[in-house]
Amino acid sequence: MAKADIKVPEMHEYPVLPILQADAMKGSGPYIAKAGFQDPLGYPGELVDNWEDKAVEKMGDLLSRFRSLRVYLDSCVRCGACTDKCHYLLGTSDPKNMPVARQDLLRQVYRRYYTLPGKLFGKMGWQWGLDLIGAKEMNKDVLDDWYNYYHQCSQCRRCSVFCPYGIDTADISMAAREIMDSIGQGQKYCNEIIGKVYKIGNNLGLPERALRDTLEGLEEDIEDETGVKVRLPLDEKGAEVLLITPSADFFAEPHVDGLMGYAKVFHEAGISWTISSYASEGANFGMFIGSYENMRQISLRIRKAALDLGVKRIVFGECGHAWRVAYSFLNTLAGPFDFLDPHYPVPQHICEITSGLVKEGKLNLDKSRNDDMVLTFHDSCNVARASRMGNVPGGQFIIPREVIKAVCNNFHDMEANTIHDETFCCGGGGGLLTDDLMDLRVKGALPRMQALKNVVEEHGVTHMAAICAICKSQFTKVLPYYGFNMDKIVSVHQLVSNALILTGQEED
Amino acid sequence: MWFLTGFYALFFYFAVIVLVAGVGYKIYEYARTPAPLKVPTMPAPLTRGGVVLRLMGEVVLFRSLFRSNKWIWLFGWMFHFGLLLVLLRHLRYFTDPVWGWVALLQPFGKYAAFAMVIGLIGLLVRRFTVERIRYISNPSDYLMLALLLLIGVSGMMMTFVVHTDIIQLKAFFLGAMSFGWQPIPSDPILLLHLTAVFLLMIIFPYSKLLHAPGIFFSPSRNQVDNSREKRHLAPWAAELEKAEAK
Ligand code: SF4
Ligand code: SF4
Numbered sequence: 001m002a003k004a005d006i007k008v009p010e011m012h013e014y015p016v017l018p019i020l021q022a023d024a025m026k027g028s029g030p031y032i033a034k035a036g037f038q039d040p041l042g043y044p045g046e047l048v049d050n051w052e053d054k055a056v057e058k059m060g061d062l063l064s065r066f067r068s069l070r071v072y073l074d075s076c077v078r079c080g081a082c083t084d085k086c087h088y089l090l091g092t093s094d095p096k097n098m099p100v101a102r103q104d105l106l107r108q109v110y111r112r113y114y115t116l117p118g119k120l121f122g123k124m125g126w127q128w129g130l131d132l133i134g135a136k137e138m139n140k141d142v143l144d145d146w147y148n149y150y151h152q153c154s155q156c157r158r159c160s161v162f163c164p165y166g167i168d169t170a171d172i173s174m175a176a177r178e179i180m181d182s183i184g185q186g187q188k189y190c191n192e193i194i195g196k197v198y199k200i201g202n203n204l205g206l207p208e209r210a211l212r213d214t215l216e217g218l219e220e221d222i223e224d225e226t227g228v229k230v231r232l233p234l235d236e237k238g239a240e241v242l243l244i245t246p247s248a249d250f251f252a253e254p255h256v257d258g259l260m261g262y263a264k265v266f267h268e269a270g271i272s273w274t275i276s277s278y279a280s281e282g283a284n285f286g287m288f289i290g291s292y293e294n295m296r297q298i299s300l301r302i303r304k305a306a307l308d309l310g311v312k313r314i315v316f317g318e319c320g321h322a323w324r325v326a327y328s329f330l331n332t333l334a335g336p337f338d339f340l341d342p343h344y345p346v347p348q349h350i351c352e353i354t355s356g357l358v359k360e361g362k363l364n365l366d367k368s369r370n371d372d373m374v375l376t377f378h379d380s381c382n383v384a385r386a387s388r389m390g391n392v393p394g395g396q397f398i399i400p401r402e403v404i405k406a407v408c409n410n411f412h413d414m415e416a417n418t419i420h421d422e423t424f425c426c427g428g429g430g431g432l433l434t435d436d437l438m439d440l441r442v443k444g445a446l447p448r449m450q451a452l453k454n455v456v457e458e459h460g461v462t463h464m465a466a467i468c469a470i471c472k473s474q475f476t477k478v479l480p481y482y483g484f485n486m487d488k489i490v491s492v493h494q495l496v497s498n499a500l501i502l503t504g505q506e507e508d
Numbered sequence: 509m510w511f512l513t514g515f516y517a518l519f520f521y522f523a524v525i526v527l528v529a530g531v532g533y534k535i536y537e538y539a540r541t542p543a544p545l546k547v548p549t550m551p552a553p554l555t556r557g558g559v560v561l562r563l564m565g566e567v568v569l570f571r572s573l574f575r576s577n578k579w580i581w582l583f584g585w586m587f588h589f590g591l592l593l594v595l596l597r598h599l600r601y602f603t604d605p606v607w608g609w610v611a612l613l614q615p616f617g618k619y620a621a622f623a624m625v626i627g628l629i630g631l632l633v634r635r636f637t638v639e640r641i642r643y644i645s646n647p648s649d650y651l652m653l654a655l656l657l658l659i660g661v662s663g664m665m666m667t668f669v670v671h672t673d674i675i676q677l678k679a680f681f682l683g684a685m686s687f688g689w690q691p692i693p694s695d696p697i698l699l700l701h702l703t704a705v706f707l708l709m710i711i712f713p714y715s716k717l718l719h720a721p722g723i724f725f726s727p728s729r730n731q732v733d734n735s736r737e738k739r740h741l742a743p744w745a746a747e748l749e750k751a752e753a754k
Contacts, residue, residue: 078716081572133646162577164719165729328547
């Protein structure tokens, strides 16, 4: 979509609740996956015959396997507490982007086919009864709404924090996408990418040769800059650490500066490490499409790489949903990891490594090298609300900030109700980071942009750091729509890289 | 007279059976369905004890709702705790002799009805007036509030305005419970009150009222954050792995 088509919402000093505009974002949703992208994931290539029945059947299958779905679909009392919590509602004003309304798209079908009154009214053909309880037959209109609005949810879980029963719309979006995939209506962006992971090893389809060249290029860059030879090893058997990082780290800006930061940290700490060409991807889009099986297949690559390379530890680079899958699910999906060194948690986050080294005083850091910047930190949803770092609850908020403060003199947090577990999504998570959803992405970034604008004006903040590949890519794209420079977004380990003085480095 | 007594006694049995069996079955279903992934909303407690505290915070104080919206919290909390006291007060119609603490509770329970009804009115007004909540409301959401209001107001009428014969009422319930029926007082307000209560009990297992057991089974609130330390595997996922290993 061209830039001209996108209406950027207005920023206000305080978040303003929009007046609802029904169907403001009604549409046909993102591109639908063609058969070629469905096959490798085990899904039908096009809408199957009888898809209405098949969808209801698949819902039953998920209900029997996921308690979350059952409890969430039953428990909502429509109290309204979540209605103003979603960044997409705030940015688009479309009432179906209220979390509860988004859930209701699935719930109306659940009520029709899986509750006693729904079955009864449906059988008797009593429309008034179905209307009374908000139940609906599965039909094309319902499917269209599903496809459209379940691809306007970045699965950020902000609504779940505020719901009195913890109802997580992210879970419901995942289930809806899994149902749609199973009847042949998948999303092109996610499914094409998962296919590439299976075939080549990463989301970008970067083959081993290209990866090796890229890493060598980065080694040269670091040497040019510091005079020190820092290695970025690939497929080195017997290394201590296997680094799993999103493939965007290999070439995108500002991601790649972060990767050089990890390399320098490992180098200084004397930890041998390696990247795997077989599992050269931290991202796991299997989560976005709600598929346990695909998520597991993708995760098993990491297990195999760790076994083949004989490493002792697994460390993840800066990526939000990858860290969720790693921290919360990896042990379940691809464990047990009893073949790794039991002295370390499996897996670890690169920020945990760096903050540990900072505390031990193992890194020679010159904060003043970041004095040209005033920083703030964007908590990425999946890190903040779906994972942890360190050994206390909330460590995921403390540790990255400790790292930033250890390498920068100037840091200011954004407003309290926009950080930590109340953080606002960047607008591009959950499998929505695709050009065909650009309008949605720009609008969904509104609450974060407002909060950023406030600290820019009050504290002269110049840069925002993040630890998520999707956040970084999304902000690079959307910052200009809000009048900010696209390089305002930086990697946390880019800051580390700036401040870290390597042993033997020529001082400039 | 006997027709009325018989009707209400049978209605009472039916409502109790539907409520107990329906909710019991739901709880069984929740308990039986695994939560295959660790999905607590973080930050989450690291121990079982911590989870108990977290759930207590939700059930007793409505902590998440408090963070979310102070008005809904206020009205919701008034309603639920009003209701709790009122319900406990009603135990006296079902026990003989009345337990000491239930007797002590009587005056509080009497006035808790006001909190309950004010809370309900607040929730209903918000449902009508707040555009976002109006949008998400189904007819059943209004009817459920109306039913609860009917229960609350008819009950208060009997407490404060037109008293009913509670001795006779108690005889009816104790009789019904021991299958020796005693006549029910035939005041219209009492009959209205009982009809509404029995209806609510019947609706319970098939409606959003399931949030009451639901909260205890909500994986985002009841899981321990220990995924790195302890492998969490659902039975069907274990089957999947076994099938693959073959
Ligand atoms: S906060 Fe929870 S219970 Fe209330 S409307 Fe939203 S999803 Fe439903
Ligand atoms: S998970 Fe996030 S994007 Fe999805 S409905 Fe909830 S708040 Fe909105």
